[in-house]
Amino acid sequence: MNARCEELARILDEEREKLTLNEPDDSKRMRLGLMDPPAGAYNQYFTNHFFADAEIRGLGMNMNTIDHCLRDDRFTMEQIRVIAGYMLPFSGEFLDYAGLRDTWKYLKEFIDMINSIDEKEDLRNVCRSLMIYLNYVHAWTHLMAPWGNGGAGYNFRSKEENEALSRYYLTEESLKANYPFDRGQKTV
Amino acid sequence: MAEKRILIEWPSLGAKVQMCKTDKNAKMFDEYCKRLPYHALQIHAMVAGYQWYHYSPCIVDEVNDLIDYNPRLDQIDDGWLLWTPLAGLVGCAYGHNTEYLKTIPIAKVRDEDLETLRNVGKRIWEAVMYTKEVIEVRYSVIEV
Structure with missing residues (x-):
């Protein structure tokens, strides 16, 4: 058991419970147009919300893929590093720009763990906690998206x-x- | 012998329904019940049709031996509770869905609760589409 991984998993579980029914700052920042720099072409941020909502939904699915690979003996840690490198950083950095700062903060830390920890088993809990956390943040961006x-x-x-x-x-x-x-x- | 059911409640709407075990995906029903209770932010599908859903912490590593019913979403009756166990998604088809991807129904609403289910579904749709009302959903297991 890796203490650093378990600590992040604990934080993510706690944060997820807090934001289950209380809108997180990431969602408020995006909904109210408080991104810095102001994401959104031609002085509007309607488009930013749609793009970010779709991106975090997909990111949760990509985390699900990493979650499977960590539990599947056919994948080595080195292979998972390559897959994670393709799947995670672009979405995370875009979401940071789009206003989801905490999302990128936690994802970045997880990517660092993927790149520095050799035991797949150490990463399983934290990966799943992060996936569920991202899904719960998505629930908020989904609710607040300007669909109507x-x-x-x-x-x-x-x-x-x-x-x-x-x-x-x-x-x-x-x-x-x-x-x-x-x-x-x-x-x- | 007492019958196990899933109780779904929306406290702010003053609504609740009971979901029953059937002979379809009975093992999935039991697996899901082991993971209750929990609560979540209620949201609605934006594309598939008359289906509300939410994320959950209910995730299973391996389900191949548990699933015996895996129909298309556009071919099921109204009132099925749906669970995507590898990702933790939980949904409910309260009316017709046009999406034809496969789904995993695990429990069926009581006949007398179907109208409540439809009314709640419409209210959730209005919340996500227009009003942004925060609606909590709670799950628990009851014995009747």
């Missing part, structure tokens, strides 16, 4: 609405009138 700002504009159309649109766009004149740029009628 866009969702209402993407309702599926009824059969009747689709048929009416088909009839309307049946003529080239309608298409030219509505999509002049796409159809070479105007130049920017």
Whole structure:
């Protein structure tokens, strides 16, 4: 048993219990646009939330892969180092920029452990604790994501609405009138 | 002999339902019950359909010998509790889902609780989509 790994696992379990029903600072920072530097092109951060929410969801899945590899005898520690190197740092650094500072702080420490500890067994508990922690942070970014700002504009159309649109766009004149740029009628 | 059931509660909504063991994935039901109680932040699927879910600490290393029912999500009845044991995801199909990936149903809602389940599902959808209401979900095992 590795004391450093067990200590981080303990911290992650405690932090996860705290944030289960209390929004973590990472989520608040992103939801309120308090990232430094201000992540989000053209003076808005709506897009940042969508990207970060998807990224941390995927990061949890990637941690799940590392969790499997640590418990699977077919993978050596050296192989897991390579896999982890491909899967984890990019997501973690992006999430740091996107506002999820604690997420990267803990992930970075885990990556350092992966690179410096030779016994797979030592890393199993902390890996799983980190995976569950990341999933619970994702629950918050998922809840707070601005889904409703866009969702209402993407309702599926009824059969009747689709048929009416088909009839309307049946003529080239309608298409030219509505999509002049796409159809070479105007130049920017 | 007492029957073991899973009790799911949403205290802030004043709602609860009971999930029953069936002859499908009965070993998975027992494995899951060993890991209760716990609580979590309730969220909702944004793509699959009428399904709420949440993350949990309930993770199993090896499940091949435990699963005997692994249908497509778009082909199951309403009211199944779903568990992805290698990742700790727990969901519930309270209406139709269009996603056709395989799923692992482990318990079925009592008939008399199906309407509650649907009402809770709609409320969770509104929370995630619009209101951002924080909804806690609690799981425990009861014997009836």
